[in-house]
Amino acid sequence: MRSWLPFVLLTVLSWGTYIPTLHKGQVALGGSGVHAFLMVGVAYLLVAILIPGTMIARAGTWDLFTAGGAGFTLAAGVLGALGALGIVFALVNGGRPTVVPPLVFAGAPVVAVFVGMLYNPPENLPSPIFFVGIVMAAVGAGLVLAYRPS
Numbered sequence: 755m756r757s758w759l760p761f762v763l764l765t766v767l768s769w770g771t772y773i774p775t776l777h778k779g780q781v782a783l784g785g786s787g788v789h790a791f792l793m794v795g796v797a798y799l800l801v802a803i804l805i806p807g808t809m810i811a812r813a814g815t816w817d818l819f820t821a822g823g824a825g826f827t828l829a830a831g832v833l834g835a836l837g838a839l840g841i842v843f844a845l846v847n848g849g850r851p852t853v854v855p856p857l858v859f860a861g862a863p864v865v866a867v868f869v870g871m872l873y874n875p876p877e878n879l880p881s882p883i884f885f886v887g888i889v890m891a892a893v894g895a896g897l898v899l900a901y902r903p904s
Contacts (some may be wrong), residue, residue: 756814769859773841777851780842788844794838802831837862852902864888 780790810816837858844854871880 773855774839774851777845780845785846787842791839791842853899856895856898860891864891
């Protein structure tokens with residue numbers, strides 16, 4: 755097995771359970787998206803700051819930080835937090851935990867590929883099959899939404 759696949763599986767399982775779990779917590783917090791988002795922030799503090807901060811401190815690799823690297827990764831963190839906030843507000847404003855994820859998780863990979871191509875321009879134009887894949891992602895999300903359990 756490729757060494758990166760377990761991390762992909764971790765992400766799929768984590769992000770796949772994120773929205774339904776967030777919704778359950780938000781409902782338990784009286785429907786407050788702001789309170790739910792604050793708790794997501796606390797979780798980020800625990801997982802995203804304390805663990806790597808400890809690892810970096812132990813390794814003594816603080817010198818790896820560069821202005822460009824810090825700038826892009828801080829921007830990525832802001833984008834991730836804005837995405838989480840968007841999900842919270844979608845749920846607060848009537849989005850269902852069976853509707854929001856298919857839209858997010860079909861749309862985000864397509865956007866990610868285009869942004870990835872912007873940051874790292876490909877040598878060749880994408881194959882027409884690439885665009886068929888985009889259509890298939892939309893059709894797949896539509897099928898999941900149309901036939902989701904009610």
